[in-house]
Amino acid sequence: MIKTIIIEDEPAIQKEIEWLVNQEEDLELVGTAGTVFSATELIRTQQPDLALMDIQLTDGTIFDVLQQLDDIPFQVIFITAYNHYAIKAIKLGALDYLLKPLDEKELQEALGKVRAKNFDPSTQQQQISVAESRLKNEMLSLEDPMVLHTLEYLQVLQLKEIIYLKSEGSYTNFILTGNRKIMVSKPLKYYQDLLPERWFLRPHQSYLVNTTLIDRYIKTGYIILKDKTQIPVSVRKKEAVVQQLTQGQ
Incomplete structure (x- = not known):
């Protein structure tokens, strides 16, 4: 089973994602969170294999969560509303993301990559660093x-x-x-x-x-x-x- 958590601060969206996750026989939903603090605690206590993460939370961003972790040994799929800069940041990092409202077919495609088990934590850390840097600096330079x-x-x-x-x-x-x-x-x-x-x-x-x-x-x-x-x-x-x-x- 793939231990899965959901980090999303909009209750309706969170319920929608919960329902979609529960339809997958190999996903085990072990917790949800909606703030930077609760998300950090959830990750530390549950040690998930997969996290579906909204980028923008009530009290910060998902990068505020990830910065508090010593490493990120789980796979991340970002969730975002249509935001020009957020999507560009994710694309520059070549990371998987889902747009709100979630599309079941797109979720299946993202989960297919998770199930392929080609996960490399160190590479994902580089990708996340690229996305975080881009999100903090809207103007790109050739050094980026x-x-x-x-x-x-x-x-x-x-x-x-x-x-x-x-x-x-x-x-x-x-x-x-x-x-x-x-x-x-x-x-x-x-x-x-x-x-x-x-x-x-x-x-x-x-x-x-x-x-x-x-x-x-x-x-x-x-x-x-x-x-x-x-x-x-x-x-x-x-x-x-x-x-x-x-x-x-």
Whole structure:
């Protein structure tokens, strides 16, 4: 049995999650909490395998809870209302999350990952640190980290390591410094929405480029990066490219 706790400060939502958890034969609900203090005590006394955690609590955030623990040896699924910054934080950490009101199908998908038993506490700690840092600082810099979720591993990197992204259908290739390449199973649009427009430019439907690594823009329709890579610029993107590259000049 998977010992499960629920940390949620809205009684109606908490009851809904309880009902969903109780439908799962391999989940054992061992407690609920709605505040930072009660959540911390619940985790310490019950030592769960899985925690369904609302990010925003009445007296703080779930990160206030996690900071009080020596380690986090249990799997975390975050719960949040639609909040632009919270969701971006979670996505940068490549963590699992559910939106309120909970969708049973999405819960099943998240539980499927729990049941796969590929859990690595140290990696999850890195992911949580990335999300917490992002949530505290709404403005991203190129020094900030993000996590890429591949089929084989989780990669932690800084935004400044990204040279460009290339669409491969429903997948995206990250071309990184040091002659590294990482493919992830999310479309380019996902990362266009996630990465700050200040630093990342989409000159073509298949590319997203780190603007700090652009050497020049050739007006006939392509960008040359500092490593001599040529990136095409679509006709309808030419004006937007010029505007973004000349901002502040």
